[in-house]
Amino acid sequence: MSANIISGKEISAKIRERIKYEIDEIMSANSDNPNFIRPGLAVILVGEDPGSAIYVRNKKRICEEVGIRSFGYVLDATTSEADLLDLIDQLNHDDRVHGILCQMPLPKHLDEFAVISAISPVKDVDGFHPINKGLLSMGKECLVPCTPLGCVEMLKLSGIDISGKHCVIIGRSNIVGKPLSALMLNENATVTITHSKTKNLKEICRQADILVAAIGKSGFVTGEFVKEGAVVIDVGINRDPDNKVRGDVLFEEVVEIAGSITPVPGGVGLMTTTLLMQNTLQAYHNIISKEADL
Numbered sequence: 250m251s252a253n254i255i256s257g258k259e260i261s262a263k264i265r266e267r268i269k270y271e272i273d274e275i276m277s278a279n280s281d282n283p284n285f286i287r288p289g290l291a292v293i294l295v296g297e298d299p300g301s302a303i304y305v306r307n308k309k310r311i312c313e314e315v316g317i318r319s320f321g322y323v324l325d326a327t328t329s330e331a332d333l334l335d336l337i338d339q340l341n342h343d344d345r346v347h348g349i350l351c352q353m354p355l356p357k358h359l360d361e362f363a364v365i366s367a368i369s370p371v372k373d374v375d376g377f378h379p380i381n382k383g384l385l386s387m388g389k390e391c392l393v394p395c396t397p398l399g400c401v402e403m404l405k406l407s408g409i410d411i412s413g414k415h416c417v418i419i420g421r422s423n424i425v426g427k428p429l430s431a432l433m434l435n436e437n438a439t440v441t442i443t444h445s446k447t448k449n450l451k452e453i454c455r456q457a458d459i460l461v462a463a464i465g466k467s468g469f470v471t472g473e474f475v476k477e478g479a480v481v482i483d484v485g486i487n488r489d490p491d492n493k494v495r496g497d498v499l500f501e502e503v504v505e506i507a508g509s510i511t512p513v514p515g516g517v518g519l520m521t522t523t524l525l526m527q528n529t530l531q532a533y534h535n536i537i538s539k540e541a542d543l
């Protein structure tokens with residue numbers, strides 16, 4: 250029997266509707282104050298990677314949809330680290346900006362860790378700052394990376410129980426694999442992280458109740474990796490030579506074995522941008538409530 254398709258399109262649209270409703274409420278409750286600041290997100294893009302440029306355009310469009318003010322900064326590929334850190338410092342102190350995102354990957358001459366660490370942890374809507382990473386690994390409240398959060402929200406909103414399940418993650422990136430392992434642990438899953446040096450990869454993957462593919466290789470996960478009835482989450486966004494967007498999972502094959510599966514496109518990717526809006530709203534509330542305490 251063919252798997253249930255988990256639609257990122259439908260789930261993310263519902264989340265965005267809720268965010269828009271909440272922002273509309275905030276704005277109408279403060280409509281008599283002309284100085285009232287709407288939630289705002291700053292997005293920095295360094296260089297001209299075509300994929301990144303598309304993501305940045307999408308973020309701007311979705312900000313408009315939910316009522317978040319967006320500030321876009323497109324910097325030359327040769328921008329110095331000092332100039333980038335200066336911009337981040339300005340944004341850290343800008344009251345109109347509640348979230349700051351610097352699109353990765355950065356050009357090689359820039360130190361990603363230095364850039365991530367320069368963003369104020371309270372405005373770190375990517376959840377990449379070492380403080381947020383540390384809090385996540387300790388199971389404490391923090392800003393959580395959008396893609397892993399999107400995976401967990403998709404499972405929860407599809408009514409899939411995580412507690413006690415064996416979750417196998419393929420990929421150990423700082424953006425997806427590692428933070429997702431912490432999130433799934435916090436949800437009481439039993440977690441295995443696998444990677445390019447893992448031995449018996451297929452056998453381990455076949456033990457998964459929930460299998461997450463975050464490798465960046467088109468069609469890598471074939472039917473042989475999947476236990477009958479397992480939940481398969483495909484984080485991959487790859488462009489094939491024919492320019493088609495494809496996931497890390499060989500969908501046509503795995504859909505016949507899995508119990509539930511996320512498609513590409515129309516799956517996790519849409520959740521990522523939506524959860525960025527949710528994180529921006531969370532950062533806004535955190536900042537506003539701190540100001541109220543002063």
Ligand code: GUN
Nearest residue numbers: 350351352353354375395
């Ligand atoms: N590049 C790929 N995914 C992401 C993400 O979630 N955030 C940022 N900043 N860059 C990315």
